[in-house]
Amino acid sequence: MVIAKARAVDGPDKSFRAAEIERRDLDLHDVLIEIKFAGICHSDIHTAHGEWGAVNYPLVPGHEIAGIVTDVGSEVTKYKIGDRVGVGCMVDSCGECENCVKGEEQYCHKGNIPTYAGVDKYGEPTQGGYSSHIVVTEEFVVSIPDNIELDAAAPLLCAGITTFSPLNHWGAGPGKKIAVVGLGGLGHMAVKIAHAMGAEVTVLSQTLKKKEDGLQFGANNYYATSDPETFDKLAGTFDLIINTVSAKIDLNAYLSLLNLDGTMVNVGAPADPLSLNVMSLIGHRRSFAGSLIGGIRETQEMLEFCAEHNIAPEIEVIAADEIDEAYKRVLSSDVKYRFVIDNSTL
Incomplete structure (x- = not known):
């Protein structure tokens, strides 16, 4: 058993400690990873603040994880000590x-096991990447290409795959x-990809304040x-709209921008319900859909795609003591474009 350093929160209105x-x-098939960097996702904030339902506190968030393999189970075949690896939003499934x-x-169908705020197959609560180490079955670990720096790789494990x-x-x-x-953490990755x-x-x-970016x-x-x-001006223009915002918007207005057979896909997850008039769909055979991250195979494909095309998120690396301030800045859209925790500061 490894005792890992971490940053935890004890309630929706509490600070990290x-x-x-x-x-x-x-x-047998587990991998021990020393986490070097962990991205801060808006999902971390929703969960830490109890906005998506009851939370079993204390909570260690973080599902954008990049690090180095430091030990492997006796039957692990995919990874070896020293490999550069990542873990995303889930750590197991049926x-x-x-x-x-x-x-x-x-x-x-039985529900994947989330990296944090879940319960693993051993009946223990899962805790995420705001920590020094994590143990994950090898099937839910991905390889990080050598030409992607580990700090930049971390947000790809959620923001990257969620848009890819x-x-x-x-x-x-x-x-x-x-x-x-x-054009936030998700949006800027969607544009690049x-x-x-x-x-x-x-x-x-x-507004146009981020137009140059x-x-x-x-x-x-x-x-x-x-x-x-x-x-x-843009009515009936687009084949596909990717909605990355985690707030209420006028869906009918945005659906009007789709052309015949166009689709609007929600990847942002607002805490409040959204509503629409079905006539916004019927008129031009439009579709409104949702998408949840990606499978492990597709996540690896995304990493290889980003490596091939030199795609990396825009990041601001922070120390662990700055997590509370980073949360406030995310909520006020004061980040360009993803916070990443340097886990050596835990």
Whole structure:
């Protein structure tokens, strides 16, 4: 058993504190990872604040994990000590249902086991990447290509795969017009990836204050949604809209921007319900869909794609003592574009 240093929170209104947590002894197929960097995701904030339901505190969030293998179980075949690896939003699944067999473990019929705020197959609560070490079965560990720095790799394990998966599934590529709603941690990755796939990319943001960044990331166009003329000008334009924001928006207004058979995909997860008028869908055979991260195979594919196209998130590396302040800054959109914790500061 490894005693790991961590940062934990004891309630929805509590600050993070230094803590120690136990990591299980290695099972036959387990990998022990020394975590070098952990990204801060908006999901961490929702969960830590108890906005997605009851939480078993104390909680150690973090599902954007990059580190080094320091030990392996006796029957591990995929990894060895010294390998550069990552762990994303889930650490196990049933492995037997139709979706798991397809490599879509995120949609496991029995429910995947989340990296934190879940219960593992041993009946113990899962704790995440704001810690020095983690033990994960080798099937839920991915290899980080050598040309991706570990601090930049961390956000790819959630923000990267969360945007890559719907772009991949709905066929973003040459000849396709893609809109990305929001230019935050998820949105800036969606722009970079969609551009690398060869699509024409438009950013839809509340204001134009990040326009220069958006164009630098690969967007062809950038519009302010606070300008009512935007929705008139772009009506019926897009094949695919990726909505990355975790807040209530006027779905009907955005659906009007889709062309015939266009799809709007929600990857942001607001705490409050969204509503729409079905006439927004019926008129042009439009679809409204959701997408949840990606399977392990697709996550590895995403990492290889990012390595090939030199795609990395824009990050700000912080010390562990700065987590509370980072949460406040995320909520006020004061980050360009992803906070990453240097776990050596735990």
